[in-house]
Amino acid sequence: MSVISEPQTRAACDFNHRLNMPQTLARDPKADEAALPALLAEVQACADRPLAQSLTLPAGAYASDAFYRWEEKHLLRAGWLSVTHVSQVEKAGDFITLELLGEPLVVVRDKDQRIRVLSRSCPHRGMDIMPPGFGHGPAEAREGASGGGHTRLFLCPYHSWTFELDGGLKACPEMHAAEGFHRSEWGLREFRSEVWNGFILVNLDGAASQTPAQQWSGFSDHLAKWADQDMVIVDAREWACPFNWKVIVENFMESYHHVGAHSQTLQPMMPARDTWTEEERAHYIRCHLPYGVKEREAITQAQAEGRERATFPVIPGLDERDRFEWGLTLGYPSMLLAYVPDCLIWYRIQPEGPHRHTLLTMLLVPRATTQLPDFAERLKCGTEASVNFHLEDMEMCVGVQRSYYASGYQRGRLSHLEMSIWLFQRYLGARARGLFPTEDRAAAAGQR
C-alpha cells in the first residue's frame, strides 16, 4: 500500500472542503431547523438499541447546522474543552492564542502564576487585541509554535488600550471626558478555566456543574502516571479538517479500523480483534488496545538483549498492562488522549460548524526524555510514526464526511468492536434528555 504524504493529505483536505461546499450551501435553513426535533429523537432511538443491534447515526447529525447549534450549546459550550498544556505557558507572560467556537481566546499565565483564559475581544470597540496573522504589539511570538509567545502586557492595536496579564485594563489614552468611566470595570472578559493533570480546560458557558477533576476522576489516576512525569509537548501539528468534529472522535475511539486504514501500521502491533471497551461511564469512555503476540515477543526479546523497543524510554512506574497496550480515553465531549507506554498523544478539537474543525495533534513526553543525547533522532522516529497513522485516519474521515451529503448514504450496522461509538451515541441521547449516560438507566457492561 502506498504511503500518503502530509502535503498530499493537506491538499486533499482543501480539495474535499471545496467539494463539500456546494452541498453545505444548498441546505434550506428553515427545513434544517424544522428537522431538528426528529433528528434528536432519532439519536435517542439509536442510543436505546442494544449494542448488538446498534446502527450509525443519521447523516444530519454530522451535516445539519441546527444539530450543530444544539451541540454547541448543550455539549461544547456546556462542557470542558481542552485548550493547552501547562508546558506551553510555563512562565508569567507566556501565552497561547486560539479560536474556539467563535471566541478569540488567549490563555496566559499572569504575574501571580495563575493561568487565565481571556477573551481577545477588546472592551472598547471590540477589536481582536491579537488579530491572527498581523503580529504586532508587545508580544514576542514563540519560535515554531502556532499562536504562542511571551508578553509583559496586552496592547490593543486599534486605540492602544493596554491590559495586564490578568486582563485588567492598565491604561487607555484620552478617556478622561467619558463620564462615569472607571478603568477597573473595563478589563478583558475571563472564561472559567481549570488545570487538570497538566491540561488547561475551559468551560465557555461557565455553568458546568462539575469540574474536570470531578467528572473524569475515573481515569485521573491512570492519566497521572504520565502527567506526573513533567510532560512537555514535543510535536504539535494543526490540521484543517473538512469533516464534523464527531467524525474524528469516533475514529479516535474505535480500533476496528486497524484492519483497514492501519492494516500495515497499527494492526500488526495491536490487532483490532483484541481491542475492548470498559463499562459505560457518565462522563467518559475508556478503551484498551493490547499488543498482539508478535509485538509482545519483540518487546521481551529486546529486553533480554538490553535494547529498547519503544521510541522513547518507557514511562517509569507503568504496570504490566500499561506497558503492553495503548489506552484511549474520550472525556466528553471532546478530550481525546492516547496512552502509549513511552508517550502521550493528545488531540485538541476546535469545531467550526457541522462541516469542519481545526485539529491540533500533539505528542508529549517527559521532560527528562527531551534531555537524552539522541532525543532529536528519537523524536523524528516518534513523530513519523504518529503522523503516519494520523494521515491514514485523515483519509478515512474526509471520505466519511462526503457521504453525509450524498443521497446514496446508508446508515450502517456497528461491530461489537465499535462499542465506543455506541457509547458516544448514548452520551448524545442522554444529553438530548438533559442528562448524562447512566443517570437514567443502568450502565452498559464492559467487554472484559
Ligand code: FES
Ligand atoms: S478597540 Fe481596542 S482600544 Fe479601541
Ligand SMILES: [Fe+2]
Ligand atoms: Fe485510526
